[in-house]
Amino acid sequence: MRSQLEGSQAVARAVALCRPQVIAAYPISPQTHIVESLSDRVRTGELAGCEYLLVDSEFSAMSACIGASAAGARSYTATSSQGLLFMAEALFNTSGLGLPVVMTLANRAIGAPINIWNDHSDAMAMRDSGWIQLYAESNQEAVDLHVQAFRLAESLSVPVMVCMDGFVLTHAFEEVDLPTQEQVDAFLPPFVPQQLLDPDDPVTIGAMVGPEAFAEVKYLVHATQVAALDEVPAIAADFERAFGRDSGGLLKRYRLEDAETVVVALGSVLGTIEDVVDSLRDDGFRIGVLGITCFRPWPHDEVRAALGDATRVVVVERAFAVGAGGIVGQNVRDATRGLPVVVQDVVAGLGGRPITRTSLRGLFEDVVADRLDASHLHFLDLDVELVQRELARSRARRRSGPHAEHMLRDLGTVASGTPHGGG
Amino acid sequence: MPFQEIKLYQAGTFVAGNRLLDPEQRSVQARTGRSNSLTSGHRACQGCGEALGARYVLDAAMRATDGKLVAVNSTGCLEVFSTPYPESSWQLPWLHSLFGNGPAVASGVAAALRATGRDDSRVVGQAGDGGTVDIGFGALSGMFERNDDVLFVCYDNEGYMNTGVQRSGATPPGAATATTKALGPEPGNVFGQGKFVPLIAMAHEIPYVATATVAELRDLEYKVEKAMSFHGARYLHVFVPCPLGWRAAAADTIKLARLAKESGVFPVFEAEHGEVTEVSRIRRQVPVEEYLRPQGRYAHLFGDPGRPDVVARIQARADRNIARFGLLGEGDE
Numbered sequence: 001m002r003s004q005l006e007g008s009q010a011v012a013r014a015v016a017l018c019r020p021q022v023i024a025a026y027p028i029s030p031q032t033h034i035v036e037s038l039s040d041r042v043r044t045g046e047l048a049g050c051e052y053l054l055v056d057s058e059f060s061a062m063s064a065c066i067g068a069s070a071a072g073a074r075s076y077t078a079t080s081s082q083g084l085l086f087m088a089e090a091l092f093n094t095s096g097l098g099l100p101v102v103m104t105l106a107n108r109a110i111g112a113p114i115n116i117w118n119d120h121s122d123a124m125a126m127r128d129s130g131w132i133q134l135y136a137e138s139n140q141e142a143v144d145l146h147v148q149a150f151r152l153a154e155s156l157s158v159p160v161m162v163c164m165d166g167f168v169l170t171h172a173f174e175e176v177d178l179p180t181q182e183q184v185d186a187f188l189p190p191f192v193p194q195q196l197l198d199p200d201d202p203v204t205i206g207a208m209v210g211p212e213a214f215a216e217v218k219y220l221v222h223a224t225q226v227a228a229l230d231e232v233p234a235i236a237a238d239f240e241r242a243f244g245r246d247s248g249g250l251l252k253r254y255r256l257e258d259a260e261t262v263v264v265a266l267g268s269v270l271g272t273i274e275d276v277v278d279s280l281r282d283d284g285f286r287i288g289v290l291g292i293t294c295f296r297p298w299p300h301d302e303v304r305a306a307l308g309d310a311t312r313v314v315v316v317e318r319a320f321a322v323g324a325g326g327i328v329g330q331n332v333r334d335a336t337r338g339l340p341v342v343v344q345d346v347v348a349g350l351g352g353r354p355i356t357r358t359s360l361r362g363l364f365e366d367v368v369a370d371r372l373d374a375s376h377l378h379f380l381d382l383d384v385e386l387v388q389r390e391l392a393r394s395r396a397r398r399r400s401g402p403h404a405e406h407m408l409r410d411l412g413t414v415a416s417g418t419p420h421g422g423g
Numbered sequence: 424m425p426f427q428e429i430k431l432y433q434a435g436t437f438v439a440g441n442r443l444l445d446p447e448q449r450s451v452q453a454r455t456g457r458s459n460s461l462t463s464g465h466r467a468c469q470g471c472g473e474a475l476g477a478r479y480v481l482d483a484a485m486r487a488t489d490g491k492l493v494a495v496n497s498t499g500c501l502e503v504f505s506t507p508y509p510e511s512s513w514q515l516p517w518l519h520s521l522f523g524n525g526p527a528v529a530s531g532v533a534a535a536l537r538a539t540g541r542d543d544s545r546v547v548g549q550a551g552d553g554g555t556v557d558i559g560f561g562a563l564s565g566m567f568e569r570n571d572d573v574l575f576v577c578y579d580n581e582g583y584m585n586t587g588v589q590r591s592g593a594t595p596p597g598a599a600t601a602t603t604k605a606l607g608p609e610p611g612n613v614f615g616q617g618k619f620v621p622l623i624a625m626a627h628e629i630p631y632v633a634t635a636t637v638a639e640l641r642d643l644e645y646k647v648e649k650a651m652s653f654h655g656a657r658y659l660h661v662f663v664p665c666p667l668g669w670r671a672a673a674a675d676t677i678k679l680a681r682l683a684k685e686s687g688v689f690p691v692f693e694a695e696h697g698e699v700t701e702v703s704r705i706r707r708q709v710p711v712e713e714y715l716r717p718q719g720r721y722a723h724l725f726g727d728p729g730r731p732d733v734v735a736r737i738q739a740r741a742d743r744n745i746a747r748f749g750l751l752g753e754g755d756e
């Protein structure tokens with residue numbers, strides 16, 4: 001059924017259609033509308049038989065999901081940013097134990113400075129936590145990825161994180177085609193756990209493992225993720241057969257035929273990038289886009305194949321490894337090792353900074369003209385003068401005070417602009 | 424404790440042999456049908472109070488639930504000495520996740536059992552004092568406040584034993600640990616404000632809170648069975664001497680637990696919905712010194728010249744417990 005819906009509402013409905021049995025969540029912007037809506041659905045009985053735990057923290061949220069999943073319940077949570085980091089220890093535990101918890105991550109920047117707006121630094125910080133990470137380009141895809149995520153998680157006994165850009169998607173009203181309960185039931189069988197806390201057949205879960213088998217247990221976690229490289233496209237193909245929509249999968253290829261330059265990105269920015277690429281194509285540039293839907297596991301071979309004919313790749317990402325460089329870029333460079341291709345890392349859209357068509361067009365023109373130095377990390381629309389003025393202030397006085405305040409004062413912004421109800 | 428009136432023939436001990444009791448009054452441990460939930464072969468130190476306490480708690484809970492029990496365990500000695508794979512000592516479904524999340528994991532298990540229509544099965548969460556009163560405290564308070572159907576048991580050995588006997592929020596003043604050594608002008612742990620979690624649990628007005636020691640094991644079993652007769656959040660705080668961490672003789676575990684109670688250092692009581700309902704009275708009061716002296720962690724208080732001032736302050740704390748809980752009041756015991 002097609003309806004005009006806020007992204008969060010659409011995702012909450014999709015999650016409800018997947019019949020989670022335990023939800024444990026803690027509010028944080030911009031995830032709040034999702035968990036509020038699910039709370040309503042449990043209270044009204046629409047989501048029958050589901051237990052909703054109003055936990056004391058994100059750490060407890062993920063911990064409750066761990067207990068619930070091990071006790072045989074389909075378990076779900078949602079969070080953002082600081083909340084994801086507060087879960088960090090439990091995230092690794094979920095994947096190490098092989099528990100198929102599904103989570104929505106409404107992507108948001110990580111402080112300090114505290115900032116509620118979108119970027120990918122939360123998801124990227126946890127990229128090696130053993131969770132599968134799927135990135136939605138649109139609200140329709142966010143809906144579809146959730147339905148697929150439960151099936152994927154349970155088929156491999158692995159936790160899955162569906163990433164959707166905070167505010168950009170969670171708070172955007174778009175037309176979304178929601179599946180029916182019958183469709184979802186036919187696609188997603190009831191949860192049959194691989195391991196179960198069962199008094200009639202007691203098992204010990206989570207005991208200590210020493211050097212004699214630790215590497216092998218961890219290897220299996222890796223092997224399961226690698227198996228997901230087959231399972232993700234298989235489930236997406238099944239989904240297309242059942243729902244008539246191409247959603248999910250490992251990669252999105254856009255105008256890659258004969259492309260010399262390829263833009264790599266993930267999440268909602270792909271739409272804007274595709275528009276810019278269309279206009280560049282109109283002007284005769286041989287440029288295309290490779291969207292990464294599945295970032296973990298990393299589809300190394302598929303990325304390599306998709307970029308095999310390109311001579312220039314520019315990775316536009318909403319996060320970076322401080323002191324090192326691009327994160328997705330590093331993975332792309334690894335996938336293209338030995339190929340005659342130059343990979344550029346461009347950090348864009350941090351902390352909610354809009355990624356505009358104009359800026360992207362300028363960037364791509366620079367890339368195509370080989371004006372970008374590939375040995376550097378680039379920041380799109382960085383206010384270099386603002387940075388330099390602050391560096392000068394720091395040099396002038398040892399106790400110069402907090403950077404963030406100075407820079408906002410410099411810009412003439414009085415307060416940091418966090419709206420009420422945010423945070 | 425509504426137990427059968429018995430005559431005590433042995434002087435100096437307050438333990439009645441099972442053979443003196445009617446069969447239905449005998450301890451769970453004395454029954455052939457006991458579950459041995461934490462079975463033999465584990466790696467606890469000789470005389471470990473925590474191993475003893477856990478065995479009694481879980482077997483009693485298993486009996487109370489007719490074997491329909493799931494245990495959740497935080498990281499700590501109990502988790503480590505009862506595993507590693509494949510030599511698990513657990514004969515009930517058992518889940519260990521992390522150090523600080525036991526109560527939340529247990530809440531999740533309880534929710535799952537309800538959601539999947541298996542609410543005839545119940546959940547016990549268990550942790551050391553560190554996992555309960557320090558790192559797991561937020562999760563514990565959340566579980567209490569939501570009144571989730573979990574019995575959470577703290578095995579209080581007054582320190583982080585698993586990592587080598589460091590101070591925890593439950594380490595008593597004056598005690599030497601690896602991070603509060605008997606060094607400097609104020610040797611041993613500081614006199615802080617104290618953090619007696621049973622009282623904090625009561626402030627949540629949860630259905631049932633009790634304390635117990637491994638000196639009175641039938642009382643411990645009774646409290647577990649009573650706890651399992653309630654639904655909602657329940658808390659049991661068990662005093663479990665640790666011979667290794669306390670530098671005490673392995674054979675003195677029960678004695679020390681008894682002296683902790685008889686000196687007033689550790690009050691033993693029950694509370695329902697925030698009100699104290701029963702107190703185990705001191706039968707033969709002893710000065711705290713009698714409890715402190717056998718423990719190496721307090722040795723610096725008794726050297727030459729020793730620290731009688733510190734011992735006096737510890738005595739004052741015990742006296743405060745005695746007054747607050749009425750531990751010496753007119754009783755039937």
Ligand SMILES: Cc1ncc(C[n+]2csc(CCOP(=O)(O)OP(=O)(O)O)c2C)c(N)n1
Nearest residue numbers: 498499500522551552553554582583584585
């Ligand atoms: C997050 C985290 N911090 C620290 C540790 C190290 N650690 C493991 S067990 C433990 C102490 C356990 O103390 P307690 O809960 O009192 O149990 P005990 O071993 O004394 O029975 C510590 C500090 C850990 N495993 N995880």
Ligand code: SF4
Nearest residue numbers: 467468471500665667
């Ligand atoms: S260190 Fe203490 S708590 Fe740990 S096993 Fe030994 S006696 Fe038991």
Ligand SMILES: [Mg+2]
Nearest residue numbers: 551552582584
């Ligand atoms: Mg301890």
